[in-house]
Every structure is written in C-alpha cells, then in structure tokens.
Amino acid sequence: MAHQFRLAREKAGLPDDLVLYCGRQDYGTRVLSSTGNLAAVMKTMGHRDVKTAMQYQHPELEIVRAALNQANAPVIEASA
Numbered sequence: 001m002a003h004q005f006r007l008a009r010e011k012a013g014l015p016d017d018l019v020l021y022c023g024r025q026d027y028g029t030r031v032l033s034s035t036g037n038l039a040a041v042m043k044t045m046g047h048r049d050v051k052t053a054m055q056y057q058h059p060e061l062e063i064v065r066a067a068l069n070q071a072n073a074p075v076i077e078a079s080a
Contacts, residue, residue, distance in 0.1 A: 001020065002020055005019075005020045024045070025056070027045075028041055028045055028053070028055075028056030029056045031044070031056075032053075032056045032057055038050065038053055038054070038057075041053050041056060
C-alpha cells in the first residue's frame with residue numbers, strides 16, 4: 001500500500017513529506033475532535049492502549065474555554 005501511495009503522490013506532484021501516516025493521523029484527530037469518543041477512535045484504528053490513541057487528542061484552548069463557559073452558564077445566569 002505504501003508503494004502505491006508513493007506512486008500516486010509522485011504522479012500528483014505532492015511533496016515527499018506527505019506520507020501515508022498523515023491520513024491516519026488526520027483521521028484520528030478529526031474523529032476524536034468531532035465525537036470526543038476515545039473508545040471509537042481506539043476501535044476503528046485498532047489501538048489496544050489508551051496512551052496510543054491519546055496522541056490524537058489536541059485540545060485547543062477555545063474548546064476548553066467553551067466547555068467551561070457552558071458548564072458555568074447556569075451559575076452565571078442565576079447570580080445575575
């Protein structure tokens with residue numbers, strides 16, 4: 001599969017640093033970011049160890065801030 005990918009990459013004129021692993025990394029990151037379901041990422045990617053799957057977690061500060069704001073919204077509204 002890697003050989004076929006390299007041939008396709010060359011024919012498409014894509015850079016050499018674009019490797020087959022890039023698609024796997026992107027998939028894991030997007031699925032975890034979209035669903036928040038680490039178990040689903042582990043299952044679909046064949047991981048048995050949580051530490052392996054956790055490499056796809058890239059918490060953005062805005063995501064954390066939004067979650068905290070949403071959790072605190074009832075408290076803020078009640079005190080207003």
